[in-house]
Amino acid sequence: MREVAIVAFAQTRHTDHDTGLSEPELILPVINEVKERTGLTRFGFTCSGSCDYLAGAPFSFVSALDALAAWPPISESHVEMDAAWALYEAWVRLQHGDIDSALVYGFGKTSLGDLRTIMTLQLDPYYLAPLGLDQLSYAGLQAAALGAERAELDEIVRRSRADGRANPYALDLPDPEGDGLVAPPITDGAAAVVLAAGDLATRLTSTPAYIRGLAHRIEPHYLGMRDLARSASAADAARAAGVGKGPVEVAELHAQFAHEEIILREALELTGDTLINPSGGPLAANPVMATGLIRVGEAARRILDGRNHRTVAHAAGGPCLQHNLVTVLEG
């Protein structure tokens, strides 16, 4: 495959409430930031990820285009998925060899509606959605299937929130109290990444984060068809991306719940030497539809900053980790 690298990453200072910004206003600063950082004003391809149901209206991505200065018209596409899949589409497009740069962005304002209930609408509309399983309920089913120790789960939440407090972009959340399932915070935010291929990558930065592997897999939708204590699709994606071909210094995992982190660590065969979610992860900031892209961006940033040589990022979609994307980044 053609060598493609992440050369810039920007994210908003995420908030736990609606600050009154429209989606284009949310996106504009991060688009401008990656443009300034790379010096690029036009890109060979642009791709974004968002979800209409967060705004409760069709075409949330249409007005987002206004933040791009898409004039003259641009070559552009959109996935109704986490923007990590927009990054995948852009990476594929760069493999054609005729363009050298791509802009990827994602955004989500989960403050606008009742996210837990909205997530019910992504279930099979005939057999699952009518049961009224909301996001916390089906996460609870998976947590029960795993049966992890309470102390281990609590420690993951404590660590994530502490790391989040140290991350200027994540939320300031206190150490967890009580013994219930800890949900990821309601968050508004956006993120953008620039990909570059060939010589352009090294012209734009001295420390490009090269995408050495990038793969994703889905598994059956019906929860009863899966072993919820494991993630076969994450394991498959990790193998296809080549996670095990070298040591993993840092892994940014799209684990919205503590038990998902345990399942994903096993699926990706991560050892105790790997630093997990030093950004705080989704438990510290979860701007839905950008959360997965932020994992890729955070994993890339460790390399762009020269702190690490080999990192892994993971993104997820669907109920109970149904769909998993894994990428391996190297300096």
Next chain:
Amino acid sequence: MGNRCAVIGVGQTHYTTRRQDVSIAGLVREAAVRALEDAGLTFKDIDAVVIGKAPDLFEGVMMPEAYLADALGAAGKPVMRVHTAGSVGGSTALVGASLIQGGVHERVLVVAFEKQSESNATWALSTHLPFSASLVVGAGGYFAPHIREYMRRTGAPGHIGTLVAVKDRLNALKNPYAHLKIPGIDQKMVESTPMLWEPIRYLETCPSSDGACAMVLAAESAVTGTPAWVHGTAMRSEPIFRADRDTVSPQAGKDCAADVYRQAGITDPRRQIDVAEVYVPFSWYEPMWLENLGFCAEGEGWKLTESGATALDGDTPWNASGGVLSSNPIGASGLIRFAEAAQQVRGQAREHQVDGARTALGHAYGGGAQFFAMWIVGREKL
């Protein structure tokens, strides 16, 4: 462009107002299985699945690719979900083709659908974002002023739209999958129907359909059966609220056409493209897109339509299948254009086959006439 890509299988459902006999999953599976049968393959032969559809509000299922993975044999594979407004069907084909052109996969199943009977599309399109005013007009109300401006600029006489409405429905009578089949349709019948959005009458609009369309795309080394070779692919987008953009003949449409023509070596589209499947949801968009796509000079589109050049037996047939005016499962409508273009160059369009078609254009647009997706397919490798 990357590696060569071919269409090796096409499957469609019979488009209709209500498919109450199938679930959404049953609908997409029906198209997918037909495309696989056409290619002589099964789900096992597919490396990845790309799903496209218009706004999720149409069925009330958020990100339905999660639920549809099982019905499309996608478990254990990569799945993508594309959404680029009305152009999404075209974009879905292009994302699928890109996976092959980029050398990532050998065989990709692309599926697009809409089950519009699950909701009311006009109302689903009319809800407003929290921060912007809603026009509460649906698509017809949005595009009617653009059509009126086209008429003002070109001096096109008022009956041109009815000609397209009749022509496309006559073509639909030859397409077994078409939704609207109106025997005896003529100009008088179209003119007798109510005015919905001046100058668009009821029979000058597209229907609301339930339906799905699927294609199997393959790399050169994985071709089975009769291929339609992809000669060029292009997408273009422009902002909806740019003050001086020309909504009648958008720059993004012109640029997208120029890009795809360049890749396919087309310098004179009217002569070199044997048949075009172009997204015409309201009759007047045929003359408008004739100009935007360079089939004639600006201001001449309506004359070409009036001359009969775009009829099935004309010198540049447009929408031999009956087009969006005859079948409109919105999210699939673009993919149907792309698939019908492929069927023409594969010589498999049966009764609406354009004799000797070697090169065909598939076109889709969406949003406020701001998103464009196009491909050129040919009987021979480029």
